[in-house]
Amino acid sequence: MRSDFLPFSKPSISEDDINAVNKVLRSGWITTGPKVSEFEKMFCDFIGCREAVALTSATAGLHLILKALDIGPGDEVITPSLTWVSTINMIVLCGATPIFVDVDKDTLMITAENIEKVISEKTKLIIPVHYTGAPADMKPISLVSKSKKIPVIWDAAHAAGTMYNGKFVGSEGTSIFSFHPIKNITTGEGGMICSDDEELICKIRRLKFHGLGTDAYDRKIQGRSPQAQVIEPGYKYNMTDISAVLGIQQLVKLEMFNKKRTIIAEEYLDKFSDIDEIVPLSYPASISIKHSWHLFVVRLNVESDMTRDMFMYKLKEKNIGTGIHFLPVHQQKYYAETLSSKNIILPNTEWNGDRILSLPLFPDMTHRDIDDVVETIKDILK
Numbered sequence: 001m002r003s004d005f006l007p008f009s010k011p012s013i014s015e016d017d018i019n020a021v022n023k024v025l026r027s028g029w030i031t032t033g034p035k036v037s038e039f040e041k042m043f044c045d046f047i048g049c050r051e052a053v054a055l056t057s058a059t060a061g062l063h064l065i066l067k068a069l070d071i072g073p074g075d076e077v078i079t080p081s082l083t084w085v086s087t088i089n090m091i092v093l094c095g096a097t098p099i100f101v102d103v104d105k106d107t108l109m110i111t112a113e114n115i116e117k118v119i120s121e122k123t124k125l126i127i128p129v130h131y132t133g134a135p136a137d138m139k140p141i142s143l144v145s146k147s148k149k150i151p152v153i154w155d156a157a158h159a160a161g162t163m164y165n166g167k168f169v170g171s172e173g174t175s176i177f178s179f180h181p182i183k184n185i186t187t188g189e190g191g192m193i194c195s196d197d198e199e200l201i202c203k204i205r206r207l208k209f210h211g212l213g214t215d216a217y218d219r220k221i222q223g224r225s226p227q228a229q230v231i232e233p234g235y236k237y238n239m240t241d242i243s244a245v246l247g248i249q250q251l252v253k254l255e256m257f258n259k260k261r262t263i264i265a266e267e268y269l270d271k272f273s274d275i276d277e278i279v280p281l282s283y284p285a286s287i288s289i290k291h292s293w294h295l296f297v298v299r300l301n302v303e304s305d306m307t308r309d310m311f312m313y314k315l316k317e318k319n320i321g322t323g324i325h326f327l328p329v330h331q332q333k334y335y336a337e338t339l340s341s342k343n344i345i346l347p348n349t350e351w352n353g354d355r356i357l358s359l360p361l362f363p364d365m366t367h368r369d370i371d372d373v374v375e376t377i378k379d380i381l382k
């Protein structure tokens, strides 16, 4: 058994990153300023999108988009239940109703076919997830969106560096990225909205900072004009320069990080190929993709009565950390009690919800770490 605990995720922060943050701290300007503008521009250039707005989190981005699209009581938003809770929380906090769509059993992503089935007159938005860093099959979903005139917001929290048919996720349409410490690059906490919709971006820029027509920082005048007035009541979701400088440092290394993640994931896939009880995910067929390997999710498929939770506990006892991405939202206490459950039929979501776990995967993992995970799993399954 290994002597130290192996977490399922760990950010890669270098001395250079720390020094860069230090410099901002000493500069006299630590909130939204030149580093935020630079990070937004770099992210835009990297992804190949028209506009990018840096925020305090992806959740903040979701909230702003729902508000900018004027989604509220009486409106329905289509989303998977197998996603991070923040999407559903934001929909509900806006007064709208989440409409859950089942996922494909092996990619764990929602499909155009299932989306189409639940579209109603009340549907105002579709939020698919690029789950674990593979892209959702975007083309058929975009076609449904166009033909029904319902916008799509891509949850790209897992998908920094993911490609779909030769283009980066985020380069077209509107997408939200997250820079939470477990994500492929981090700013401590943070998020980015990428969009080619200038009108939407204009509203987002206003709503992210009190509804004033401006940021805290204006490059020309070194500080917001004291005369700036509220155009509409807004929020306080602007990223700080302390976070943005870390983002700049990390973005330069994103492709290197993802390459390391890919090597680890491929080694896992190879080593698990002869272990029947460990079932990795598959990716949408018939499209060309580049996986960013945000997570390595497997399904525990055993004949014995060992549950996934017991299996995770046994791994923890052997100093191997794991996570669950995600517990289906419709089964969580508040939502199980408040949503009318008779309409919620999500067999693939529930089957996977009982079996998925995320194994350790982060750029600084060693071959030794991978062996520890695989050998410990084999031991427990024996």
Ligand SMILES: *Cc1c(COP(=O)(O)O)cnc(C)c1O
Pocket: 056, 057, 058, 059, 060, 083, 084, 086, 087, 129, 155, 157, 158, 177, 178, 179, 180, 190, 191
């Ligand atoms: C992490 C995550 C989010 C939220 O990101 P934050 O930056 O923490 O708000 C949203 N959706 C998915 C699928 C995520 O994994």
